Amino acid sequence: MEKLLEKVYDYKEIENSLIQRFYSEDILPKFSFPAFSIVIPPPNVTGSLHMGHALNSTIQDFLIRYKLLKGYDSVWFIGTDHAGIATQTVVEKNLLRQGIKRSDISKQEFLQKVWEWKNEYGNIILEQFKRLGLYANISNSRFTMDKYYSVAVRKAFVELYNKGYVYKGKRVVNWCPRCLTSLSDLEVIHKTTKTKLYFVKYRFWDDDGYLVIATTRPETILADTAVAVNPNDERYSKYIGKRVLVPLVNRDVPIIASEDVDIEFGTGVLKITPAHDFNDYKIYQKNKNIGIVNIFNTKAELTLNEIEFNENLLKYNGLERFKLRENVVNDLEKFGLLEKVEDYSSNIGYCYRCDTIIEPYYSDQWFISMKELVKKPLELVEQEKIKFYPQSFKKVVIDWYNNIEDWCVSRQIVWGHRIPVFNCRACHNVWASEEDENRCLKCGSKDVFQEEDVLDTWFSSALWPFAVMYWPYSDFEKYRKCYYPTDVLTTAREIVFLWVSRMIVMSVFFLDEIPFKDVIIHAVILAPSGKRMSKSLGTGIDPLELIDKYGADAVRMGLIIQTAESQDVKFSIEKIEMARNFINKLWNAVRYLQLKKEKKVQNEFGDELVSLINNWLFDNLFDLTDNLDIFAKEYRFFDYSMSLYHFVWNVLCDWYIEYSKFFDYVQIEDAVNTVLRVVLLYLHPIAPFVTSYIYERMFGEDIIKQDVIKFMNYIKNKFVVDRTRSQYVQDFVDSVKEIRPFVNEILQLTFQDTVKIKIDFKNAEFPKDFEELFYSFTKTSRGYEPKSFMVKTKLGNIIIYIDEKSSDKYKELLSRKVAELKNNTQKIEKLLSNRDFIDKADKNVIKNYMENSKKLKEMIEINERILKEL
């Protein structure tokens, strides 16, 4: 049954042979208990696999596979997001390359083009995910605009609408003049930007005096409807009620009082442009009589209309906002209205998709009022019904809920879920409906039309955890029993508000239940320079290239061991190499053990020694697996990986396999097979390819079908560990490590093959065979008859007398050691003579110090004697 591993670990071959099995149509929910479920954060259909996806998916796949091995019905719901603005932008650019402008074709034709694009390219990202070795069913993936999902979105919107949580209103919103759509607050990226502060004179209407106002956006002067000062500002309070002329426009506007005016900023006088500034809009809402003037069209070009017509503006008509700014500044200067210009840096909002500067824009939009909806989620997070890892995000989410603003959900684009609100031209009835309507519910008129806007992408993603389980169809109840709420959500920090907190809101509203129990917020992997990884900046590192070069297993493990906790890390290729080397090491260890079967050992050791060492091995193994289970439970993937790394490399390979070279295969076969099984099983969630491959080679079985819990119970009964006996072996290990530096130095000085020593096993229970092992492990040999020279190992029960070869080097080594020992002893003595310490410190701590002090003194004495006689 067992097949020998190939000489060289060829990850490409292995990945090719297994990838279809991992990503297979046969992987279906079993609807059995215990169940475990995760929903993937759906990648954008426009996306390509980046480092964030790679880490995020690795974590999820780890959990899915770990639970699978633990006997769970472990299901991963995967799929993609239609990503409204992002996708539309990509398709627009595509068409432009073919010479087709968006404006050349109708909305319907364009929509058709987007669907064509989606059908052709929309699954690329899922195909790329494959390469990571994910265990999921690709044919079962969902899409936020597929047939069933669309039903869920409409149902959700209509229900919110009918319960009064949706309203339409004319508001100043974030507007992207390139994407030609509104954006939610969360889709705006604020960046400190160098700009200028213009000090502009506003003349009084009735005399020659003037006020100076500082503004970063002089072009919006044209839409000023008031000037405001803080009533507590002694400099200006006397002017409240007077009127000033808006420069260039010569519209006369009032000077109003507002507590919102920052006395410190600029001159302390604020111009009010309600239609093009958020703060000004707030002030306007409290002073509606000042009026609101919109001077821009959707592309942020100055556009006069009948209502807001002003002949002084005619010459600017059609100018784009920054061109307009130039013109306005020039004219202000020309008319002597510009007092000065200063350099300034201010926080400016940019579109998160296309990086265009956001224009606050006064327009009709749809909103969801959030204050009420957020109440229950807030409580649930506070009560830790949903737990965040790391915990600090609990507070972050709570703060966000507490300061929630209404959510602008309408987008003026084509690609998305059209808002299911219908209007009747005849009777002006407005209603929301899950079905397409062509007749007014109220008056029966056929003159009805649906809203043109589509919903924010994040509205549909907020429904993801239950929509992927076919809510609101009856099937959902079947899924709900096993898989809802889902167990854990893993995500990057940047979408905690955009997505995570809104999923909670929606799940609580529609199902009265949390969508997931745990939220893991993982690290952000930065470029090695510490900058963000970004394709456009050229700082991105392609995970697929890494997989090509190092193999998927190495990439997975390498990512995990460089991202402990959620602290951001600079990407280090060394960690990927470390993982690759580790897998290679494991491969070779297995291969060695397989080859060993064929070989006979010359002078094999007795079974007594073998059992002692096996006992030590299993002691370490059980210690390891106990820890691994804790680490997995606490999502400490770094600790999980590193403890496996150290067990395989520093326990199994460095020591056990070295011991095994003195044993015959039959003596260790049982232990070896068992330990390898356990290692492969526990490593499988990190490195699925190589472990599956080796497992099948060795045991002829599919690793994913194994039951770890059963197996562990079985072997814990079979190999009962004796801690005391295990300590003998550990003493041996420590003694070898202690003596090696001396031997190494001596050998290098004397060019001998071995150093002669004499070993004194103080502990009679040590098997005599250990002596032979010791010689071999330390490159020493029997035959030294000690006078008084020796080195005593520090912790162990073994005393080694070493042939001194009376060299200066040796003397130096010993003196250094003695000095070190003395130094430590002094520190401890000082502590022990401290009354406060004796009175207050923990008794065990004191005891340990005292014992150690004794040991140290003994060693100093011995080594000093040696030194004297050298």
Next chain:
RNA sequence: GGGCGGAUAGCUCAGUGGUUAGAGCGCCUGCCUUACAAGCAGGAGGUCAUAGGUUCAAUUCCUAUUCCGCCCA
């Protein structure tokens, strides 16, 4: 402006109220020892950012400062 996190070896990062603070990479010495040179054995390298405080004891807890990063407005 408000909030959060970080500063530990040359580099990337772990870790800890208590004896000698770790890993990988890099560096130095010696080894192709029949599983592995992607390896083996050994070594050098740290006032744990700075200043105070709490404590018998601080790299670890607290406060302030500096620098870096992130989030929100």
